[in-house]
Amino acid sequence: MRVGSVMVLALVLAACSGDDESGGAADEPADAGAELRGDLTVWIMDPDNPEARVTIDATGAAFEEEHEGVTIDIEYVPWPDAYDRFGTGIAGGQVPDLAEMGTSWTPVFAEQGAFAPVEAPEGVDYVDSLVESGTVDGANHGYPWYAGARAMIYRTDVFAQAGVEPPTTWDEILSVGDTIAATVPDIAPMHVGGADVHMLAPLVWGAGGEIATPEGDTWQAGVDSEAGRQAFRFFETLWKKGWSPEAAVQWDSVDLRDAFANGRSAMMVGGGWDLSAILAANPDLEGRVGTALMPAGPAGNQHAFAGGSHLVVFQESDQQELANAFARHLIAPEQVTTFTEQIGFLPGTVAGVEESVGDDDLTSVFGRQLVEYSRSYPAAGWWGEVEGALVFPTAAQRLMQGEITAEEAAAETNAAIQAAVA
Numbered sequence: 001m002r003v004g005s006v007m008v009l010a011l012v013l014a015a016c017s018g019d020d021e022s023g024g025a026a027d028e029p030a031d032a033g034a035e036l037r038g039d040l041t042v043w044i045m046d047p048d049n050p051e052a053r054v055t056i057d058a059t060g061a062a063f064e065e066e067h068e069g070v071t072i073d074i075e076y077v078p079w080p081d082a083y084d085r086f087g088t089g090i091a092g093g094q095v096p097d098l099a100e101m102g103t104s105w106t107p108v109f110a111e112q113g114a115f116a117p118v119e120a121p122e123g124v125d126y127v128d129s130l131v132e133s134g135t136v137d138g139a140n141h142g143y144p145w146y147a148g149a150r151a152m153i154y155r156t157d158v159f160a161q162a163g164v165e166p167p168t169t170w171d172e173i174l175s176v177g178d179t180i181a182a183t184v185p186d187i188a189p190m191h192v193g194g195a196d197v198h199m200l201a202p203l204v205w206g207a208g209g210e211i212a213t214p215e216g217d218t219w220q221a222g223v224d225s226e227a228g229r230q231a232f233r234f235f236e237t238l239w240k241k242g243w244s245p246e247a248a249v250q251w252d253s254v255d256l257r258d259a260f261a262n263g264r265s266a267m268m269v270g271g272g273w274d275l276s277a278i279l280a281a282n283p284d285l286e287g288r289v290g291t292a293l294m295p296a297g298p299a300g301n302q303h304a305f306a307g308g309s310h311l312v313v314f315q316e317s318d319q320q321e322l323a324n325a326f327a328r329h330l331i332a333p334e335q336v337t338t339f340t341e342q343i344g345f346l347p348g349t350v351a352g353v354e355e356s357v358g359d360d361d362l363t364s365v366f367g368r369q370l371v372e373y374s375r376s377y378p379a380a381g382w383w384g385e386v387e388g389a390l391v392f393p394t395a396a397q398r399l400m401q402g403e404i405t406a407e408e409a410a411a412e413t414n415a416a417i418q419a420a421v422a
Helices: 048-064 079-092 104-111 126-132 156-162 170-183 225-238 248-249 253-261 272-281 319-329 332-344 350-357 361-372 384-388 393-400 406-421
Strands: 037-045 067-077 096-102 144-148 152-156 189-192 212-215 218-221 265-272 291-294 304-313
Touching: 037 319, 048 067, 048 096, 048 319, 048 332, 067 079, 067 393, 079 104, 096 104, 104 126, 104 304, 126 144, 126 304, 144 248, 144 319, 144 332, 152 156, 152 272, 156 170, 156 291, 170 189, 170 253, 170 265, 189 272, 212 406, 218 253, 218 350, 218 406, 225 332, 225 406, 248 393, 253 265, 253 272, 265 272, 272 291, 272 361, 291 304, 291 361, 319 332, 332 350, 350 361, 384 406
Parallel strands: 037 067, 037 096, 189 265
Antiparallel strands: 096 304, 144 304, 152 265, 152 291, 212 218
16 A cells, blocks of 8 residues: 555446445355355455454454355565565465455556456445556456545644635645634644655646556656646645745655644645544544545646555465455455454445445545545556655655756656656
């Protein structure tokens, strides 16, 4: 996920159109008519949350109870070690039957032929952007399990004191920020971080552009465009407002969250997991924090990156039927809702999102952002190289340090993406 673009559909899995309000997976067992037997090896990313691990373990145990001849062996893999472990395992033929896979990693390994294609259970509507991120060469290679899309998080008490409303456009971010700076001088309106790729990269979408588009058998980078230049100009404007400390050149999303949680900023771009962490560490902020959809860019787009995890079935597994059955068990709303609430994310199905957020004012914004206004990054193996090379953060940091202009930042980013494509 970390990942957790995200955001369309090469494989048509319609969103928001199903008649089965329960999500379908629970009503029709994935293995209907078949007897499942055998041992299933499953790798799950360590959620670093004891309650979440208990929930997953209990889900496996419940599946075993439903299928007498099945044993589910779940191993938790630390996120920092996971990418290399998958790469080594695939190269050496030492892979599990089923695994959790960060959505931006799925295309990387799918292009290597590591995963078996999967199909949506009948009546299940996935979030579009999660299907997009798992679709390679016209086939879907991952069950959307959970995800989150960033939105605006803001201090309602500070906004009330300043007499402003949540911004709905880029221009309003600047005007609202100026008002806060003038009326509530002991708090910064908003910070930017040089290493926060998921705030910067989606600005290209907000300006009406594309990070890259498929052209035949290849891709064409699109950041060296007017939209890309507008994205970097807006980022530079936020930086030059002087709202962020010099140290913010190196800040990532966690640093920005900590600054907000410690009362040093009034607005931030973050996900439901950020909000959960903020309120858990600072209960005094309960009732003083609000959420709003991402403000629209010049093109009117409000899209944010949808980061999360797929469940993937390995091509080398001799238990693919069982792996598919357990994956469908895991994504069923009654299974996934508790788990996603514990980790601050949302289910990967439309029905699951609706059940999870309910009428809650804070979380319903994240649900709407994910379902209606999220996208994935290019679903291609080369995108992993772009992420690994820190292409967007490098350009942002050079821009913040005055080494290059916004136009040069767009051009350098574009060239690095095109080099990765080649």
